[in-house]
Amino acid sequence: MTLAGLSAAYLRARPLAAALNVVLLALGVATVTVLLLASRQIESRMLRDAEGIDLVVGAKGSPMQLVLSAVFHVDVPAGNIPLEEAKKLAAHRAVKKAIPLALGDSFRGFRIVGTTHDYAAHYGARLAAGRLWEAPMQAVLGAEVARATGVAPGARILGAHGIGAQDTEHLHDESPYVVVGVLEPTGTVLDRLVLTAVESVWEVHGTGGEPEDYQEITALLVRYATPLAAATLPREVNANPALQAASPAYESARLFRMIGAGVEVLRAFGVVLILAAGLSVFIALTQALEERRYDLAIMRMLGAGRGRLFALLVLEGFLLAAGGVVLGLALGHAATEALGMLLQARQQGRLTGLLWLPEELWIVAGALAVGLAAALAPALRAMRTEVAHALAEG
Amino acid sequence: MLSLRGVRKRYGEREALALERFEAAAGEHWLVLGPSGCGKTTLLHLLAGLLSPSEGEIEVAGERLDRMNGARLDRWRGRTVGLVPQKLHLVPSLTVEQNLLLAPYLAGLAPEPARARALLADLGLAAKARARPAELSHGEQQRAAVARAVMNRPKLLLADEPTSNLDDAACEAALALLQSQANACGATLVVASHDRRAAARFDRQLRLGE
Ligand SMILES: Nc1ncnc2c1ncn2[C@@H]1O[C@H](COP(=O)(O)OP(=O)(O)O)[C@@H](O)[C@H]1O
Ligand SMILES: [Mg+2]
Numbered sequence: 001m002t003l004a005g006l007s008a009a010y011l012r013a014r015p016l017a018a019a020l021n022v023v024l025l026a027l028g029v030a031t032v033t034v035l036l037l038a039s040r041q042i043e044s045r046m047l048r049d050a051e052g053i054d055l056v057v058g059a060k061g062s063p064m065q066l067v068l069s070a071v072f073h074v075d076v077p078a079g080n081i082p083l084e085e086a087k088k089l090a091a092h093r094a095v096k097k098a099i100p101l102a103l104g105d106s107f108r109g110f111r112i113v114g115t116t117h118d119y120a121a122h123y124g125a126r127l128a129a130g131r132l133w134e135a136p137m138q139a140v141l142g143a144e145v146a147r148a149t150g151v152a153p154g155a156r157i158l159g160a161h162g163i164g165a166q167d168t169e170h171l172h173d174e175s176p177y178v179v180v181g182v183l184e185p186t187g188t189v190l191d192r193l194v195l196t197a198v199e200s201v202w203e204v205h206g207t208g209g210e211p212e213d214y215q216e217i218t219a220l221l222v223r224y225a226t227p228l229a230a231a232t233l234p235r236e237v238n239a240n241p242a243l244q245a246a247s248p249a250y251e252s253a254r255l256f257r258m259i260g261a262g263v264e265v266l267r268a269f270g271v272v273l274i275l276a277a278g279l280s281v282f283i284a285l286t287q288a289l290e291e292r293r294y295d296l297a298i299m300r301m302l303g304a305g306r307g308r309l310f311a312l313l314v315l316e317g318f319l320l321a322a323g324g325v326v327l328g329l330a331l332g333h334a335a336t337e338a339l340g341m342l343l344q345a346r347q348q349g350r351l352t353g354l355l356w357l358p359e360e361l362w363i364v365a366g367a368l369a370v371g372l373a374a375a376l377a378p379a380l381r382a383m384r385t386e387v388a389h390a391l392a393e394g
Numbered sequence: 395m396l397s398l399r400g401v402r403k404r405y406g407e408r409e410a411l412a413l414e415r416f417e418a419a420a421g422e423h424w425l426v427l428g429p430s431g432c433g434k435t436t437l438l439h440l441l442a443g444l445l446s447p448s449e450g451e452i453e454v455a456g457e458r459l460d461r462m463n464g465a466r467l468d469r470w471r472g473r474t475v476g477l478v479p480q481k482l483h484l485v486p487s488l489t490v491e492q493n494l495l496l497a498p499y500l501a502g503l504a505p506e507p508a509r510a511r512a513l514l515a516d517l518g519l520a521a522k523a524r525a526r527p528a529e530l531s532h533g534e535q536q537r538a539a540v541a542r543a544v545m546n547r548p549k550l551l552l553a554d555e556p557t558s559n560l561d562d563a564a565c566e567a568a569l570a571l572l573q574s575q576a577n578a579c580g581a582t583l584v585v586a587s588h589d590r591r592a593a594a595r596f597d598r599q600l601r602l603g604e
Contacts, residue, residue, distance in 0.1 A: 001492060001499040013487035294483045301444065301479070302542075303472015303501035305465040388444040391479045392435045 003308070007316040010288065017284045022323040024280055028273030029328025029367050030335060035267050036359055037336045041351050043256060046072065049189045050248035052122060054230065057081070057089060057237055058219035063246030064254065070101055070219035071248045073111050073189050077103055078244075080216035085242055089220060094229035099221040102201040105159035105172065110145045112159050112177075112194045114201035114217070120183065122221075123190045129153050130181030136199040139177040143185035144192045155179045157194075159204055175204050278370035281320050285313060285378035296382055297390035306383040313379035314372060321371020325364050395420040395582050396441065396550065401450030403436050411436045413450075416600055420549070423573055423583040425596035432603025434586035435480070438552045441584060442475045443467045455549045472501025476543030476581070478572070480554040482535050484527035490514065490538050491523040497545035506545070513541040517571070533564060540575055547579040557589045569595045 011018040050071050058066045061078030068075035083100075090098035099122060102114030113119070117132055120140070130153035132140055141151060151157060157177050161170035177196060185191055202215055224230060230247075237245035289296075296309050337353025397417040403410045411433030418424050426434050439445040440452055443459045452459040455474050462470060476497075484493050494510040514520050517537040527535055536556065543551060553572050557565040569585070569592060576583035585592065593599065 001495040001505065006488075006496075009487045009492070294481070295485045295487075298479075298483045298485060299496070299500055300468065301442065301471070301477055302497050303468055303546075305468040307465070308500065388439040391444070391477075391481075391483065392439065 003312055003315055004319070007312060007319055010292070010316060011319060014284070014288065017288075018320060018323075021277060021281050021284055021320045022327060025274060025277035025321060025324025025367060025371070026327035026331055028270050028275075028277055029325055029363055030331035031270030031273060032267055032363050033329055033332025033360060034335050034339070035263055035270065036357060036363070037332065037353065037355060038339065038351055039259070039263050040357060040359075041355065042259075045187075046252050046255075048187065050252055052223060053221045053248050054224045055222040055234060055237075056219055056246045056248060057086070057222060057243055058246075060242070060244045063244065064251050066219065066244060066246040067248050067251040069103070070221065071189075073113075073193065077218045080218050081220070081242055083215040083217055085240065086217055086220050089222070089237065089243070092233070094225050094233045095222055096225040097223040100198055100217045101219045101221065102198045102216075103218040104201055105161055105204060107139075107145070107157050107159055107177075107194050108149050110142070110148075110192055110194055112139070112196060112201070114196055114198035116198070119221075120190065120195060123186045123188045125183045125186050125190055128182045128184040130179070133180055133195070133197050133200075136197050136203050137175065137177050138180045138196065138200070140181040140183060140195045141179060142183050142191040142193045142195070145194055146182040151179055153179050153181055172204050274367055274370055277324060277367075278374040281317055281371055281374035282377065284320075285317060285375055286381075288316075289313070289378050289381055292382075293385060293390050296385040297387045300385065300387040301391065309382040309385065310379045313382045314375045317371045317375025317379070318368065321368045324371070325367045328367070329360065329364070395422070396454045397451075398440075398453075399451045401440065401447045401452060403433070403440060403445060404448040411440070411602075413437065413602075418582050418584065418598070420582055421577070421580055422598055423576065423596055424585070425592055425599045426584060426586040426602060427590075427593060427599055428588060428602035428604070430588055434588070434602060435554055437602070438477065438554050438584065438586050441550065442477050442552055443471045469502060472497075473503065473546055474549050476546065476548035476551045478536070478539045478543045478551075478553040478556060480558065482539040484535060484538055484542070486527055489524050489526060490519060490530065493527065493538060494542050494545050497542050501546050503546055509545065510541075513545065514538075517541055532559070533567075536568060537571065540571055544575045544579055544581070548581050551576045551579075551581040551583045553583075553585045555587055555589070556585060557587055557592055562591065565589070565591050566595075 053071060056066050056070045058070055058077060059079030059081055065075050065078055069077040086100060089095065097118065099118045100115060103111060105112045120132065128143065139157065157179060158171045158173050159177065161172065177200065183190065198217060207215060224233065234245040234247065237243045299309060333353040336351055340351030340353065343350065395418055398413055399415060401411065401413045426437060428434055436445065440447055441454060443462065447460055450460065457470060485496065488496065491510055491514065494513065495505060495507065498504065498506055514523050519534060519537055519541070522530055522534060527538065530538065551572065556568045556572060560568060572583060572585060
């Protein structure tokens with residue numbers, strides 16, 4: 001017999017009410033948890049993908065689309081840029097490093113990216129098997145591509161035209177790639193790409209024989225030589241009628257702000273659920289108080305001080321809240337994991353529910369505080385039970 | 395063991411009890427007899443320290459109750475007084491055994507599961523230890539309430555209308571049980587009743603409302 005045992009006995013005596021309170025709170029906690037886990041993971045993945053890329057240069061169009069297509073590989077590019085312009089820009093004194101990207105084809109839904117070894121090096125990729133490409137029509141698979149397709153070095157693969165929805169009808173079956181290597185997982189967009197030489201993309205699209213003056217690439221990832229370049233280079237690039245510059249940092253921040261508004265709405269919904277659970281706990285305890293007038297009087301008669309009765313009710317609120325928090329966290333993590341599995345094919349590295357963030361402690365503290373606050377008024381009333389009166393009226 | 399002097403209890407203008415003098419020695423069995431509304435329950439609650447008198451002195455087991463209050467009084471009551479209320483008030487969400495164990499727990503005494511089992515066996519409730527109060531007959535509920543009242547070996551055992559709604563045999567049994575349990579822990583027994591059948595079992599009687 002303990003105070004917690006007593007509280008638990010009272011909760012067990014009204015299992016439906018207790019379950020309702022716990023479930024309501026758990027749904028609120030789960031909603032807030034899922035949002036926290038998902039937005040944190042997406043944000044940190046985007047930050048990692050964009051890290052070290054100061055500027056993206058591509059065809060004229062929306063800067064957001066340029067960043068989405070060339071940095072995160074989730075959108076299609078607006079067009080191509082002349083190789084000559086790209087080369088000129090790469091040689092600019094404000095540019096420390098420039099990585100070319102040539103897009104256009106995909107392999108079973110994974111993008112084939114014509115680029116240089118710098119691109120793999122930029123994300124710190126290491127080979128899990130084989131080697132990097134040394135000639136056109138050699139391909140290196142990102143870790144996730146190799147895992148999902150089961151393709152190993154030595155295999156021949158065909159690119160499909162288009163990088164939007166997978167389009168198997170337009171296979172480039174006259175020009176297969178030879179897989180020469182597989183990368184280790186990097187936790188970046190690289191894991192879901194097939195890398196090859198820029199020349200491969202030209203060859204597949206039948207422009208391989210033409211002189212370089214006529215060649216095109218899709219985008220250039222630029223690293224500034226000095227911080228000052230940020231002030232001048234974008235303007236300079238945008239002045240060129242063929243080019244468009246976009247800052248990944250700026251565009252991602254803009255994207256977060258746009259997503260952020262939606263996340264805020266959902267989070268508010270979760271908070272409302274938690275508060276509703278608090279109200280429901282308050283109502284349940286207040287009602288229970290009416291039923292338990294005599295029990296509380298008996299407890300006082302048996303020697304329990306007013307503080308004990310207060311503690312009993314507060315503990316009940318706490319147990320309900322703790323149950324809701326535990327269930328809610330479990331639910332939130334399970335839902336995030338399930339979401340990750342469901343969206344696996346469409347994601348840059350999938351969401352995981354196995355991640356635990358320190359911020360979750362705030363959710364725990366908040367939900368427990370709501371439970372305690374809900375129990376406060378009933379607990380104060382319990383404390384003031386008129387013992388003799390209750391025992392006399394019976 | 396207990397003594398009241400010039401005790402008055404008023405609710406607003408209305409006087410619920412006026413008692414010039416009442417004294418009982420340790421181990422005595424007293425019957426407080428009187429018609430409904432004469433202040434019997436009020437007297438028991440004053441003796442238990444559940445009410446404080448409007449006037450007068452109340453001393454029980456060496457403590458001046460009219461001068462004690464708050465947590466100290468609660469603690470004293472839990473350890474010194476056992477009360478069987480008229481409506482029994484067993485805690486419905488606990489088992490019979492847990493109802494008994496509640497007494498030492500709330501009084502801040504060491505748990506005594508062995509005493510609880512022995513008492514239940516003594517009162518023929520061994521088979522009902524794990525039952526809820528609602529599953530018990532009225533007679534069984536009353537015995538469980540007596541068992542709970544004597545769990546902490548009180549110095550003062552109080553019972554409010556223990557014979558109401560009982561037939562003659564049950565009435566006898568209920569009073570006999572209270573007396574034997576009071577003797578077993580050496581407690582002073584004070585039974586409040588308006589039932590004249592109870593009078594036969596008590597040599598010492600306090601008549602109220604005459
Ligand atoms: N809390 C209270 N408020 C007002 N009057 C009360 C209260 N409790 C008892 N009384 C009154 O005090 C008188 C004595 O009550 P009580 O001690 O319960 O009598 P008994 O137990 O002998 O029937 C009654 O008239 C009753 O109406
Ligand atoms: Mg009465």
